[in-house]
Amino acid sequence: MTTTMDEPAAGRAAAPPDGLPRLLPLVPGVPEDLGAHLARYGRPPYRGGPGLLIHGVKAAGLTGRGGAAFPVHRKVAIVAGARGRKVIVANGAESEPASRKDGLLLRAAPNLVLDGLQLAAEAIGASEAHLYLHPGFGPEIGHALSQRAAAGLDRLDVSITEAPPRFLAGQESALVNRLGGGPALPTFTPPRVSERGLGGAPTLVQNVETLAHLALIARYGPRWFRALGTAQEPGTMLATVYQADGISQVMEVEIGVPLSTLLASQPAAQALLIGGYHGTWLPMAQAASLTLDNATLNQRGAAVGAGVIAALPAGRCGLVEAARVARYLATESAGQCGPCLNGLPRMAAGLAELAGRGHRKQVRADLERWAGLVTRRGACNHPDGTARFVASALTVFAPEISVHARGHCSATNRTPFLPLLHGMPTTEDDWI
Amino acid sequence: MSGTTAFWYASRATGIVSLLLLTAVLVLGILVNRQGRLPGLPRFAVTSLHRNISLLAVAFIAVHVLTAVLDTYVNIPILSGVVPFASSYERGWLTLGAISFDIMLAMIITSLLRGRLNRVLWRGVHLLAYLCWPVAFAHSIGSSRDLQHGWLLDLSIACALMVAAAALWRLAHAARQLPRAARVAAILARHSPPTGTRGPARARERIAR
Amino acid sequence: MAETLRVNPINCTGHGVCAELLPELISLDEWGYPIIDPRPVPLALDLEARRTVAACPALALKLVRTEAPASVR
Numbered sequence A: 001m002t003t004t005m006d007e008p009a010a011g012r013a014a015a016p017p018d019g020l021p022r023l024l025p026l027v028p029g030v031p032e033d034l035g036a037h038l039a040r041y042g043r044p045p046y047r048g049g050p051g052l053l054i055h056g057v058k059a060a061g062l063t064g065r066g067g068a069a070f071p072v073h074r075k076v077a078i079v080a081g082a083r084g085r086k087v088i089v090a091n092g093a094e095s096e097p098a099s100r101k102d103g104l105l106l107r108a109a110p111n112l113v114l115d116g117l118q119l120a121a122e123a124i125g126a127s128e129a130h131l132y133l134h135p136g137f138g139p140e141i142g143h144a145l146s147q148r149a150a151a152g153l154d155r156l157d158v159s160i161t162e163a164p165p166r167f168l169a170g171q172e173s174a175l176v177n178r179l180g181g182g183p184a185l186p187t188f189t190p191p192r193v194s195e196r197g198l199g200g201a202p203t204l205v206q207n208v209e210t211l212a213h214l215a216l217i218a219r220y221g222p223r224w225f226r227a228l229g230t231a232q233e234p235g236t237m238l239a240t241v242y243q244a245d246g247i248s249q250v251m252e253v254e255i256g257v258p259l260s261t262l263l264a265s266q267p268a269a270q271a272l273l274i275g276g277y278h279g280t281w282l283p284m285a286q287a288a289s290l291t292l293d294n295a296t297l298n299q300r301g302a303a304v305g306a307g308v309i310a311a312l313p314a315g316r317c318g319l320v321e322a323a324r325v326a327r328y329l330a331t332e333s334a335g336q337c338g339p340c341l342n343g344l345p346r347m348a349a350g351l352a353e354l355a356g357r358g359h360r361k362q363v364r365a366d367l368e369r370w371a372g373l374v375t376r377r378g379a380c381n382h383p384d385g386t387a388r389f390v391a392s393a394l395t396v397f398a399p400e401i402s403v404h405a406r407g408h409c410s411a412t413n414r415t416p417f418l419p420l421l422h423g424m425p426t427t428e429d430d431w432i
Numbered sequence B: 001m002s003g004t005t006a007f008w009y010a011s012r013a014t015g016i017v018s019l020l021l022l023t024a025v026l027v028l029g030i031l032v033n034r035q036g037r038l039p040g041l042p043r044f045a046v047t048s049l050h051r052n053i054s055l056l057a058v059a060f061i062a063v064h065v066l067t068a069v070l071d072t073y074v075n076i077p078i079l080s081g082v083v084p085f086a087s088s089y090e091r092g093w094l095t096l097g098a099i100s101f102d103i104m105l106a107m108i109i110t111s112l113l114r115g116r117l118n119r120v121l122w123r124g125v126h127l128l129a130y131l132c133w134p135v136a137f138a139h140s141i142g143s144s145r146d147l148q149h150g151w152l153l154d155l156s157i158a159c160a161l162m163v164a165a166a167a168l169w170r171l172a173h174a175a176r177q178l179p180r181a182a183r184v185a186a187i188l189a190r191h192s193p194p195t196g197t198r199g200p201a202r203a204r205e206r207i208a209r
Numbered sequence C: 001m002a003e004t005l006r007v008n009p010i011n012c013t014g015h016g017v018c019a020e021l022l023p024e025l026i027s028l029d030e031w032g033y034p035i036i037d038p039r040p041v042p043l044a045l046d047l048e049a050r051r052t053v054a055a056c057p058a059l060a061l062k063l064v065r066t067e068a069p070a071s072v073r
Helices: A034-041 A052-060 A072-081 A101-108 A110-124 A138-151 A172-179 A208-225 A294-298 A318-331 A338-355 A363-374 A382-396 A398-405 B006-033 B043-070 B091-112 B119-127 B129-143 B150-176 B180-191 C017-021 C043-055
Strands: A087-092 A128-133 A158-162 A203-207 A236-242 A248-254 A269-274 A280-283 A308-313 C003-007 C026-028 C034-036 C061-065
Touching: A034 A110, A034 A138, A034 A208, A052 A072, A052 A110, A052 A208, A072 A110, A072 A203, A087 A101, A087 A110, A087 A172, A087 A208, A101 A110, A101 A138, A101 A208, A101 A236, A110 A128, A110 A138, A110 A203, A110 A208, A128 A138, A128 A172, A138 A158, A172 A203, A203 A208, A208 A236, A280 A382, A318 A338, A318 A382, A318 A398, A318 B180, A338 A363, A338 A382, A338 A398, A338 B180, A363 A382, A382 A398, B006 B043, B006 B129, B006 B150, B043 B091, B043 C017, B043 C043, B091 B119, B091 B129, B119 B129, B129 B150, C003 C034, C003 C043, C017 C026, C017 C043, C043 C061
Parallel strands: A087 A128, A087 A203, A128 A158, A236 A308
Antiparallel strands: A236 A248, A269 A280, A269 A308, C003 C061, C026 C034
């Protein structure tokens, strides 16, 4: 069962919403202001003390919607169980250029996110709440926060911190670094931020979509949450889907939905990128039969990730697209760890060579070796994700590599397809 | 020569040896930082020698101070080894000696406790080496007539030249080093295929961090 | 109690002293950075491993107790 922003669904306050949408507004394209939010969902149901919401979150089986799909109750329990001062951060820094879901959610349903932030803060006993956002959201969220303050909805003041437009800005330790006043650069773990985070305090970092789901679980309970989705990955999720004709939209879908229902059959697509730029390429023939859940995707070496599904049209060159993204990923390296610093630009250059006409014989072997060399050798998983992206591109576009080796290219359309940000970081200030 | 005792000779001798050892420690320290090697020796020898000779230097300086104190010809209080201005004899020059020894002790203690200390703190104290050596050198030349002429003067100057050369080498590297934010871009530029031709000559070097 | 060698890749500057001292568990990649055997250190190499950790000029190596199964992102 899916709905896009084009299909309305019914819903009333106090009665749990049946079907979709759950997070997205009832009237597509019309953000819900506080009045509409309260009419639809009511006030945030505070439990009266820390810890009480965690059972519900565990029973609901909520997994993180920030990319790692980690069971939310475990991270929450770790922070809740710690002693002393605790911090909560709503991570809205959607650093994946191809993903628009968090931005859309923050514009369309900020109050759900902010409810979730307050409820999770109560559950862990946080004394400090932050919202971490890319530039541009400040005024709207600030307005939402002051409306909520006037209505007396929030128990904790929320500080907003701006994230730099870096791919790693939303990474947990980079985020804590940034909140602490430093650059958005990852640090070595352990200790994880849930043990020692902002100012040394245990810090719960949750993606904004995860918090929105949590806000609904708090109202309607785990049974309701599990009414959609799969047994291991219940609920709905926001996906950014790129059709082969170039049109993209954010959809709220049930986890486990067949990919074929999300994608138009025409124009024809040659391959699917699943997860985002740390995700995996799959041949279209294989991908068409898969469902959008990690249990299925993991078997093919893929994962839901940031919820990006991009169908590469038949007339494009997959190598050129992959090379563009690989170059972006390389320039977004923090440059702190030797293997990443050395491996990622070499992989990007290697893919660029493959994307050209005629290349040296050993480039392909070099790329495969480098992808293996950088995996699990950095302080964060940027090299791992990049290696996964590159390695899957080498597999899926292998026939095209042979074509290019002979000096030709199958593509008929040379316009860039996958979205990228402009501007390479060059100075320390680019990371603040 | 009346009044000069074995203690006084020992203090002068250990002083000279200490200066040589400190010169070696500093040069070796720069070699460690630059990941340089000593011909014929494995990599860990450079690190090992740097650490061990620094401890040896401290031992020699301790004897150097002790024998100067024990010598009865001049009155040098034991505290003057670490406390500036504590000696009335050659107050200025001995003060320099105390200062450099204090820095040395701080460097060694922070290095022994390195795992528990803030990295920036360790680095900051260790950088004081560049202050420690010149101060020790000034103490040596100023307080010892031995070093002010003859072959000992030549030896002292040779030490100073070696330290200066090593320090310049270190500075040159620091000046050439790319800031973190620019390193990936540099590797990308070096390895990216120029448009229209086959790939670049493959280089196996790495950008040093 | 099993212990594993881990390197902090942010502090590591690729001196390569570790690979010299403990070639059984550490080798260098083509850029001079250590590739460390992820399995627990065999008892016979325990002393060597501790010496290697102490010898790292950047203090980037550490011996850690095997982590608890539930690792948090």
